[in-house]
Amino acid sequence: MLVNRMLPTVSAENLTQFETLALSSSMNLADGHARQQLTAAQSKIVAELPDMWAEAAVRPVDEIEQEAAESFFGMLGQHSHPFAAGRTLSCYSSSLAMEILARSLVTTSDAVALIHPTFDNIPDILRGVGLRLVPVEEEQAHDEDLPAELLEQVGCVFITTPNNPTGRVMSEGRLRRLAEQCAEYGVVLALDTCFRGFDPDAQFDHYAVLDASGCRWVVIEDTGKLWPTLELKIGWLVRSANVDLPVEKVHSDILLGTSPLILLMVKRFADDGADGGLAELQRTIADHRALVRAELADVPDIGFVDDRARVSVERLHVGSRLGMDVWSAVRSQNLYVLPCQKFHWARPREGERMLRLALSRNSPTLLAGARVLRSALLGVPELRG
Structure with a gap:
């Protein structure tokens, strides 16, 4: 069961403002920027x-x-x-x-x-x-x-x-x-x-x-x-x-x-990247997508929207719940994801029951976030419509 915390009211006017809220969080699954660990080859580049x-x-x-x-x-x-x-x-x-x-x-x-x-x-x-x-x-x-x-x-x-x-x-x-x-x-x-x-x-x-x-x-x-x-x-x-x-x-x-x-x-x-690093990144994102889907597999009344997607983000339809309700609940546990209304810039209501999760993260961070999200979706009855 999630513990409610008193958090400031959010009035984000765009997706980047939602992402900014997550920048200092240990479970930032909001922005699509690359935040996974450097590979061994990339670490050598940084050292130089x-x-x-x-x-x-x-x-x-x-x-x-x-x-x-x-x-x-x-x-x-x-x-x-x-x-x-x-x-x-x-x-x-x-x-x-x-x-x-x-x-x-x-x-x-x-x-x-x-x-x-x-x-x-x-x-x-x-x-x-x-x-x-x-x-x-x-x-x-x-x-x-x-x-x-x-x-x-x-x-x-x-x-x-x-x-x-x-x-x-x-x-x-x-x-x-x-x-x-x-x-x-x-x-x-x-x-x-x-x-x-x-x-x-x-x-x-x-x-x-x-x-x-x-x-x-x-x-x-x-x-x-x-x-x-x-x-x-x-x-x-x-x-x-x-x-x-x-x-x-x-x-x-x-x-x-x-x-x-x-x-x-x-x-x-x-x-x-041309020497194999890009293929390694693509495998990592595929593994991370599979990790998230496996962790949420038994949650009723949800769905993964983009079956063929290979990019470093994953959309989750939260069923009868509102995405902002789920976002608020997981935020109380320091998990940040991205509500999807504003992607639908012409008709925001089309995205109100979806969340976007970033996959370019370290595996432990992604797994911890998926578990918090699973707990919220399963254990908080007020999230159901």
Whole structure:
């Protein structure tokens, strides 16, 4: 039975604020950032940071940046990435890259078609610059052509693949057709691929497909979800030659560049990833998903929503309970998960009976959290609707 504690009332306006509440908790299963233990190979890389510091201080930054991009994009199968053509910009984070994209889009358009559901900082950033959002349901985006009346009213179609929180990946054939549609209507196709590293199905060469379509495109990539590097990360903002948006100008308005030390670290982690580290990470996430499902297997009136997901998060439908009720109960035991209403940015009620759990954690932390969650779901009658 859970023990109720007097905790401050929570008034979180977005998912990141919910995640911030968990940062000091020993059972933080809220944010999707990488917080698992370093592998033996990764620990050796960290031990070499003083040498990397000395190297970063003397080498040309553009050289280091190119090497980091070649290693990172190569690890993920993105061999047609256009770094050599000067169309890949590094940022402190993927959220900053998204802010730059949003500021660029609003110079030529007033509306964006955005996948639904998805992480709420995407709609928040787009709305924050004044863009109107039109929801594109995930099933529609993956299974059929977008209607002409939609494409005629927006300047951009924005897709997250793999999607957060569902883990759904847009196939190569579907991406090709969507890009062809965007080319036909002169619409920018924007992709957020920040969870790409967890799912081999998302590692076909997107840049080859996009370039062949002739569409205007922008892709956001991220290192921060993969490796437990204490928020030292790079977001990449990649664009087509014909994108016709002031991306580079807006980028220069906001930052001069990223740290060559972090870029060197990214290169080393990516080289390790290509040498088996990425496959090891994928196995770890699969094991962690199985651990959570096994621990909750006998809990009645719940379900795991995304059967085929390989990304580092897991959605749990809590049945007749409300997700916020469960969240409040487990919070009293210092466990933090993420309620899902705000992923459903157009219709929050669709997510009110779901929670999202992060899997990029140490196994003991994940097991302890799953046991607290199991106890709450089984033992607190007031959680039932």
